[in-house]
Amino acid sequence: MKFMDEYRDAAIARRLLAEIARTVGGQGPMHKHVLMEICGGQTHTIMRYGLDELLPANIELVHGPGCPVCVTPLETIDKALELATRPEVILVSYGDMLRVPGSATDLFTVKAQGGDVRVVYSPTEALKIARQNADRKVVFLAIGFETTAPANAMAVWEAKQEKIGNFSMLVSHVLVPPAIRALMTSPDCLVNGFIAPGHVCTVVGYGEYEILSRDFHVPIVVGGFEPVDLLEAVLMLVRQLEKGEARAENQYVRATNYQGNLPAQRVIKDVFEIADQKWRGIGTIPASGLRIRDKYGDYDASRLFGLASINVDEPAECISAQVLQGLKKPTDCPAFGMRCTPQNPLGAPMVSSEGACAAYYNYRRHRGGSQASIVCSQ
């Protein structure tokens, strides 16, 4: 398939791996590059193709917070669950969100008990459901990073244009650059290079990553999602690190440019404003989220349904906090693969296909000797 096969080509991948091995300098712990891929889609590819195992031993890949399902706060899930039980509401969401456990239950279970919960691939389908069900209130659970923001903003914009009064959004939108800033200012941070999320940059460009790169003297490469993309991004990072440079570069040139998609940025800015945002497992990061502007307040489910008062304290014990910040690997968790599996997820990173824990569980259980492989035998 064009634009895909060439980015999964084993011969090209081997050439890039050889080049990485040549470029990387001395061996041993003193000469270690810790690289973080931000996006869960990238984590998924790394695990699916075992890229981390093909890299030289002194390059470590750690996994970032870019799994939208994983970082959606528990209180948003609980709000959605509460809405889904109301008879007048049709709750519409992306499929992954249905399995995320809230405080007491999940959307699949609410659906099985009679809640009207529907899965769509795009918020415009939710608008269609609203048009077809004028007597019901259709709420779209709008989560995600900058990538999903234009489509979500567009749905609100369209609803207002068409005066669709029974459509609203429960929004939990997060932004990548403030999260990188929070990671870099943490005293525990070991990351010395970032693979930035290609699709986020397709929307917003990578000007902000230039600033981050300068502020923290850290190389950042905007990367794609196929194995060849990721290996090339690693090579670009290693080249900079070996020379002591720190710049923002773009590997994903076939989809991303410096300024991004300007019309998309305009509609985001029109509908949303930047706000403080809670990240599941990480906590509140200043100015790291989007909320619906007052002029579109009639489409904000939180205001319409008086949901602002629901507030859930998230206990800090779960290791997903460290996993999402790249401080620990999923296999460091004593519950991994034992009490916590995709069938019985204890935390969100085990639920979403973009979650690091699910990626390790799905692709790595055949490794001998680990706890997870023991589980596999049961």
Next chain:
Amino acid sequence: MDEKTNSLAQLSCPAPLPAKDTIVLGHGSGGRLSADLTRSIFLPAFANPVLSRLDDQAILNVKGVRLAFTTDSFVVKPLFFPGGDIGSLAVHGTVNDLAMGGAKPLFLSVAFIIEEGLSIAVLRRVVESLRAAAHDAGVEIVTGDTKVVEKGSGDQLFINTTGIGLVPDNLELSANRARPGDKVLLSGSIGEHGIAILAQREGLEFECPVESDSASLHNLVAAMLAAANIESGAIRCLRDPTRGGVSSTLNEIAEQSNIGIQLEESAIPIREEVRGACEMLGLDPLYVANEGKLIAIVAPETADAVLGAMRANPLGKNAQVIGAVVESAWPIVTIRTELGTSRCVDMLAGDQLPRIC
């Protein structure tokens, strides 16, 4: 309780488990949840040696005659889809369950559960399709039943078919017979049924529309059995990878034979349009349903002969050896990527596509 288990029991987490007292759609997906339901509810209640083999059909010895016996219900939505409809599917599904036991399918029963309000024209169309598919498969529909439920208590039309077939003497096929060294054969490209249904449901349009592969496989099976010496037991097991896809079927075989299965990613045939649709929708073709494909576990010395017989049949012309059975300390399916690394291929955990068969 050892120390490790103890510490796990005390581990707290911000996301407690949801209640497990309700049936969710995933219980019908043919994956892990379905298997759990069978193991925890059905098997303990009905336990007997025939059932506990957990094959697609029961093989019964009745006064010296070996019968294959199976049943399947069809709740596909939409009723009509590219490449088939609920009527033809209801024949193919049950015929194939018999065929996977090596049986020559003979008779079917058909039961209709109809929702009040269904147009007679739709019912006629489905019945005509059923008739044609049964005729093509050489089976007779010899008994049936009709129930009508109130509007809202069903979804247009559900069909159950039950089938009986004749199994050759000395033929033993079962998912517990795979042995290290055996080859894994797949009869053709995967994922077409699931993608055809999804495309229809979601209104997705492709340049080359994907059609369901729904078909009766008993003639292909007969050709394969003829190519192998039945008494040698060289064909260990046949399975049609329907709901849950190739991955779930292979995991079941691995579990029942207590072996490992190693696949070659590059050997698995997938049509371009199915690959494209899967990429777009975020699906893995290994988990997408098929209704006209089979997986055979075959002794290595006989694999070439069986593969040749498959390729000589129109329904097996794209057949491939996709992997091999290996020794393993626990049942597991792995796949070797084109980069030479390997990963685990798990059973479908929940529900990938709603109501596809």
